[in-house]
Amino acid sequence: MAGTKVSKKTTSAGARKPRSAIINCEESLDITVAGDIHGKLSKALEEKRPVIIDTAKVKRTDAAILQLLCAFSQAANHAKTGFQWRKPSEEFMAAAKRLDLTALLELPVQGIQGKDS
Amino acid sequence: MSIDMSQFLQTFYEESFEGLDVMESELLNLDAGAADTEVVNTIFRAAHSIKGGSATFGLDNVATFTHVLETLLDEMRDGKRQVTPEAVNLLLQSVDCLRGMLSSNRDDEVFDQQNADRLRQQLEALLGAPRVGALEASDAIPIPVAEIAAEAGVPTSATGGWHIIFRPHEHLFLTGNDPVRILRELESLGELVTHVDCSKLPDFSGMDPEKSYLGWEMDLMAAIDRRIVEEVFAWTDGDCDLEITPIQDASQQCPPVEDRRKEDRRAGEDRRKGDRRASASSAADTASIRVGIDKVDSVINLVGELVITQSMLGTLGEGFDMSKIHQLVEGLSQLERNTRELQEQVMQMRMLPISFTFSRIPRMVHDLSQKLGKKVELKLSGEQTELDKTVIEKIGDPLVHLVRNSLDHGLETPQERIAAGKPEVGTLWLSAYHKGGNIIIEVKDDGHGLNADRILAKAVERELVAPDAQLTPEQINELILLPGFSTAQEVSDVSGRGVGMDVVRRNIQSLGGSIEISSQPGAGSTFTVRLPLTLAILDGQSVAVGEEVYIVPLVSIIESIQIKPEMINRVAGKGETFKLRDEYVPIIRLYEIFGANAHATELVDGLLVVVEGDGHKIGLFVDDLLGQQQVVIKSLETNYQRVNGISGATILGNGAVALILDVPSLIRLANHGTTVRQLKLSA
Numbered sequence: 001m002a003g004t005k006v007s008k009k010t011t012s013a014g015a016r017k018p019r020s021a022i023i024n025c026e027e028s029l030d031i032t033v034a035g036d037i038h039g040k041l042s043k044a045l046e047e048k049r050p051v052i053i054d055t056a057k058v059k060r061t062d063a064a065i066l067q068l069l070c071a072f073s074q075a076a077n078h079a080k081t082g083f084q085w086r087k088p089s090e091e092f093m094a095a096a097k098r099l100d101l102t103a104l105l106e107l108p109v110q111g112i113q114g115k116d117s
Numbered sequence: 118m119s120i121d122m123s124q125f126l127q128t129f130y131e132e133s134f135e136g137l138d139v140m141e142s143e144l145l146n147l148d149a150g151a152a153d154t155e156v157v158n159t160i161f162r163a164a165h166s167i168k169g170g171s172a173t174f175g176l177d178n179v180a181t182f183t184h185v186l187e188t189l190l191d192e193m194r195d196g197k198r199q200v201t202p203e204a205v206n207l208l209l210q211s212v213d214c215l216r217g218m219l220s221s222n223r224d225d226e227v228f229d230q231q232n233a234d235r236l237r238q239q240l241e242a243l244l245g246a247p248r249v250g251a252l253e254a255s256d257a258i259p260i261p262v263a264e265i266a267a268e269a270g271v272p273t274s275a276t277g278g279w280h281i282i283f284r285p286h287e288h289l290f291l292t293g294n295d296p297v298r299i300l301r302e303l304e305s306l307g308e309l310v311t312h313v314d315c316s317k318l319p320d321f322s323g324m325d326p327e328k329s330y331l332g333w334e335m336d337l338m339a340a341i342d343r344r345i346v347e348e349v350f351a352w353t354d355g356d357c358d359l360e361i362t363p364i365q366d367a368s369q370q371c372p373p374v375e376d377r378r379k380e381d382r383r384a385g386e387d388r389r390k391g392d393r394r395a396s397a398s399s400a401a402d403t404a405s406i407r408v409g410i411d412k413v414d415s416v417i418n419l420v421g422e423l424v425i426t427q428s429m430l431g432t433l434g435e436g437f438d439m440s441k442i443h444q445l446v447e448g449l450s451q452l453e454r455n456t457r458e459l460q461e462q463v464m465q466m467r468m469l470p471i472s473f474t475f476s477r478i479p480r481m482v483h484d485l486s487q488k489l490g491k492k493v494e495l496k497l498s499g500e501q502t503e504l505d506k507t508v509i510e511k512i513g514d515p516l517v518h519l520v521r522n523s524l525d526h527g528l529e530t531p532q533e534r535i536a537a538g539k540p541e542v543g544t545l546w547l548s549a550y551h552k553g554g555n556i557i558i559e560v561k562d563d564g565h566g567l568n569a570d571r572i573l574a575k576a577v578e579r580e581l582v583a584p585d586a587q588l589t590p591e592q593i594n595e596l597i598l599l600p601g602f603s604t605a606q607e608v609s610d611v612s613g614r615g616v617g618m619d620v621v622r623r624n625i626q627s628l629g630g631s632i633e634i635s636s637q638p639g640a641g642s643t644f645t646v647r648l649p650l651t652l653a654i655l656d657g658q659s660v661a662v663g664e665e666v667y668i669v670p671l672v673s674i675i676e677s678i679q680i681k682p683e684m685i686n687r688v689a690g691k692g693e694t695f696k697l698r699d700e701y702v703p704i705i706r707l708y709e710i711f712g713a714n715a716h717a718t719e720l721v722d723g724l725l726v727v728v729e730g731d732g733h734k735i736g737l738f739v740d741d742l743l744g745q746q747q748v749v750i751k752s753l754e755t756n757y758q759r760v761n762g763i764s765g766a767t768i769l770g771n772g773a774v775a776l777i778l779d780v781p782s783l784i785r786l787a788n789h790g791t792t793v794r795q796l797k798l799s800a
Contacts (some may be wrong), residue, residue, distance in 0.1 A: 031290055034326035042322065060175060063296040067318065068326050076322035098300050100313040100333065 001060045021049045022086075027057050029062035029092070042054045048081050056087035068106045129170045130223050134216070136163035141212050145479045152193065152200035160208075167215065169352050172302075173293050176736060179218050181305070182233055185240045186211050188348060192244070204243060209480070211236050277364035278307065278339050278787040279346050284314070284332035284358040290358050291327060293775070295471060300333070302349045336364060376411045406465045406506055416466065419459045426451045426473050464505075464654070471549045471558070472500035478520055478547055485524045492531050492542040493524065499549035504556045508628055508648055512558070515621040519560040519644050520545065524619065527564030527642055537639065539563070555630075561643040567636035569593045594634040598622045612638060626781070629655070655767075657748050660726060660739040662707045663714040666775040668748055668767060671738065672726025673728040673780040680725050695725065695736060702727060704737045705783060707785070708783055710762060711776075716740045731779035750777060762786050 023037065044051045044073035053069070055061075060103050076083045089105055102109060140163045143156050164187045172181035186208065192198035214233050221228035281303070285296060303309050314332040324330065336348065346361050353359070430448045433441060475497055485494040528543035535541055546561040569590060576582045576596045588596075598618050625632050630648035649655075649672075657668035658677075684695045685704075693704040704725065708715035717723035717740045725736040748767035753760055753776075764779035 009382060030295075036325075039328045056124070061297070061333065062290075063329070064290050064326060067315075067329070067331050068321075068324070070315060070331075071318055071321040071324050074318075095297050096312070098297060098304070099331070100311040103441070104313070104315065 018047065018049045020052050021047070022052045022054060023054065025055045025058050027059045028061075028066050029055065029058045030062040031038040034064050034068055035067065038068055041068075045072075045075055045079060045081060048079065049061050050081055051076065052065040052086050053083065054086040058089045062093055063099060066093040066096055066099055066101050066105070073105055081104060089090055118762070119414045126174055129174055130219060131426075133167045133170060133219055136167050137212050137219075140161045140326070141209065141480055142213070142392060142476065144209050145483050147200055147205055154194055154196070157190060157194040157200065159589060161194050164190055165351070171219075171387070172297075172298055176219075178230070178233070178589065179215065179222065180226070180302075182211070182215065182237055184302070184348070185237055185244070186215075189240055189244055191344070191348070198243075206617065207239055209483075211240065255599050265429075279341075279343070280359040280362045281335045281337060281346065282332070282358070282419065283335065283350070285353070286356050286358070287328040287330070289329040289353065289356045292352070294353050295355060296329075296331070296333065296446070299353070303335065303346070306341055306345065306349070307337050310336045310338075319761070338364075342637065343393055373744065375632070380792060381610055391617050400585040406467065407468070412462065412466050416459065416462045419455065419462055420661065423452075423455045423459060426455050465503075467506045468503040469506050469509050470501045470503050471509060471556070473510050474516060475500050475549075477517060479514060481517060481520065482524065483784045485521065490530060491524065491527060492526055494542050494544050496544060497545070497548070502549040502551060502556060504648065508556075508745045511624065511628055512648065515624045515646070516547075516558065518617045519646075523560060523562040523642070523644075525562065527562040527566075529565055533565075537565070558646040558648065559629050559643055560646075563641040566638040566640055566642050567594055567597070567634070568638065569636075572596050589634070591633075594636055597634070598632070608658065613797065623781075629670065631672070655748050655750050655777065656745065657742040657767075657777065658726070658745050659769075660707075660724075660737070661716075661741045661743055662739050663716055665713045666743065666773065667707065667711075667727060667739070668775050668777040669726055670744065670764075670777070670780065673730055675727045675729055675734065677724055677726045678736075680720050680723075680736075682721055685720055695720075697727060697734070697736075700734070702734045702736050704738055706734045708738075710783065710786060726797070728780045730784050733784050735780075735784050737778075748775070748777070 021040065023044075024038055025037075026033070029037075039053060062073075073083065085105075085107060086092050091109055093102070096107055101107075139311050140160050143163075146158075147153070147156055152552055158715070164183055165388040168180050168183035168187055169217045171177075171183065189198065189208070193200055193204070218228055218233065218592070220226070226800065283296070283299070285294070289296075299308065300311065312334045314334065315330070317332070318324070318330045343361060343363075350357070350359055368516045377505060399499075402659070425447065430445075430452065433448060438753070448583055479495055480491055482495045488591075523545055528545065529537065529539075531541040534543060544563050546559065546563075549556060549558045551557075551790045572593050573582070573588070573596070574591075576599075579586050581596060581599055582588065598621070620655075622632050625646055625648070628648055630646060633645045633647070634642065635645070636642040655668070656671040656672055658671055660667050660669055677699075684697075686701065688694055688698065688701075695704055696702075706718075707713070708718070715723070717738075720738060723738050723740050724742060725738055727734060727736050748769075750765040753763055753766050756766075762783050763778045763780055763783070767775050767777060769775050
């Protein structure tokens with residue numbers, strides 16, 4: 001359209017880099033929102049968008065969510081769409097460590113105090 | 118779709134408090150030394166439910182504390198630990214502690230964790246004590262752990278720990294269980310090394326987020342009993358595959374835990390598949406009320422009939438002429454019947470059995486009798502007698518005080534009772550029944566009764582009665598209801614300060630009730646409390662003051678008289694009084710108090726309604742008596758503001774508002790010599 005500026009990021013190959021899908025998680029990240037999170041992550045995978053998962057606010061999580069994120073981690077790596085964690089809270093990381101999922105979730109190892117979730 | 122879990126939290130708190138009531142009630146029923154297994158089981162189930170629910174909602178302090186409690190109860194119900202009076206007392210204290218924890222969690226208040234820690238240590242110390250049948254150390258013959266394990270068929274942990282394989286079934290999450298919480302609980306037992314098995318984790322696109330696909334293999338480095346580990350997984354029974362084997366005795370593994378559980382079930386010992394929620398009766402809760410479905414159905418039915426009647430009248434009203442007058446009268450009569458029935462049914466919904474009030478008493482009698490060194494048997498009757506929820510909430514404290522007084526001042530010590538030729542164990546009866554539209558509650562003991570001579574002497578000493586006053590035994594007994602009256606030789610922290618009985622009477626009167634005392638020296642005393650069944654409806658006498666209508670509570674009225682000039686006296690500084698038989702009663706001109714325009718300003722032109730409140734009589738001067746009726750009390754405070762001298766308002770049949778008089782408040786107003794208008798500004 002004339003007069004319309006479109007800003008776009010381009011990769012070195014000239015292709016447009018897809019915009020990241022940001023999943024902002026609330027204080028309680030558990031089975032009650034698992035369906036919702038599954039939907040958002042599925043959409044991001046379909047659109048081949050990298051995902052940023054922000055768990056800074058998470059005070060409480062459970063195995064259902066952690067399991068879901070493990071499956072997503074595998075799917076994202078397989079599809080090479082990539083994902084990253086933004087400020088994972090101590091409680092979130094402690095719960096993941098408790099279930100021995102730190103490596104699968106590719107969470108940073110440092111700073112995990114084993115704090116209750 | 119996200120679910121707001123907070124809506125379930127309120128239900129959890131309600132059910133947990135009910136469960137604690139069950140625990141307390143059953144603990145008081147436990148016979149130490151010969152405990153009924155079923156009673157212990159009931160207590161265990163209540164604790165088990167609270168533990169599971171609190172863990173689900175993340176109330177870790179409650180879950181952790183209850184876990185220890187539950188372990189002790191489990192050993193008791195298995196017969197592995199005796200039920201001793203000390204254990205029962207400790208469990209009762211633990212129930213109190215749990216109540217405090219739940220309350221502070223619910224109300225977001227600070228809790229005394231030190232007390233909880235202290236109790237928990239005592240419980241753990243009790244758990245650490247030798248069980249029933251344990252050998253004394255000097256008699257024990259050292260037997261290798263492996264041999265014991267082989268003989269018993271039950272692996273025990275020596276110094277290593279436990280190897281745990283935990284594979285949840287797919288539906289585990291839907292049962293409310295969460296491996297994060299389970300593993301956290303295991304971590305609290307010792308060092309835990311965990312390895313996840315995600316071999317069954319499906320593709321992301323095909324997975325169901327609410328199904329469980331992961332499993333874990335863990336090593337728990339803790340020299341603890343196997344049962345403690347099993348207890349962590351108690352809620353997952355049937356929802357997972359579980360293996361618990363000792364790390365050191367891996368070569369002598371017994372059949373997997375799951376197979377052993379199947380054997381337990383066949384043996385009929387599977388108690389964990391019993392009730393997972395406390396099945397206690399509802400508790401009185403100021404925030405909500407539980408109503409039986411039959412009452413709700415009845416109200417719905419009546420509303421349906423009301424709608425039909427309303428529809429019929431509506432149809433009749435269209436094109437009405439005088440030929441249909443009989444149908445109209447019939448329809449209005451039907452409407453009145455429907456409304457009255459609906460009113461009765463709705464009032465019934467607020468009715469709760471008095472057992473909610475009585476439930477506090479057994480525990481109190483248990484603790485107090487121990488403290489006072491007295492032996493008391495409490496007998497309750499009429500617990501299912503129903504009365505209004507508000508009355509139940511407010512009668513609790515007065516009843517508690519009456520019972521405390523009976524225990525402290527009425528019932529004797531065992532030695533005194535034997536010396537008096539009585540059984541060593543005193544009896545305290547607490548009963549409730551309906552009579553003539555009221556509820557009667559009796560607190561009766563077989564103690565030494567009221568000492569009339571001492572009461573009279575104390576009353577004379579305090580100038581409450583004249584030295585030469587001739588009082589009946591009932592009048593002497595009622596002297597103890599006066600403020601500051603106490604004949605107690607000592608003030609104990611139980612009673613005796615003289616600030617209780619007058620408050621009891623005032624509280625009962627504020628409920629529209631009354632209290633009577635009867636006593637027989639050496640045989641005991643009976644305190645009889647009479648209460649209305651409901652606070653929402655009042656039996657009143659409507660009186661006219663000018664164009665205004667006021668309602669005088671019938672329970673306050675002694676009599677109504679037409680005054681004669683020779684009966685009137687004017688006392689300087691005290692206003693007008695009239696002679697009622699042998700006493701002088703102050704006169705309160707209602708039109709002055711409320712600033713109304715009365716038709717009669719001369720005392721001989723109107724009527725005096727003699728009322729009583731707080732032990733004082735006054736005569737209310739009104740224009741006329743209009744009639745007696747039941748009125749529905751509307752709160753003035755809710756709809757306007759608090760007004761001294763007025764306890765509420767009602768709407769009469771003609772739509773006019775009538776104010777309901779607060780007799781005790783009027784008496785105080787009259788003594789202050791102010792008008793209601795002046796006081797209203799400062800209310």
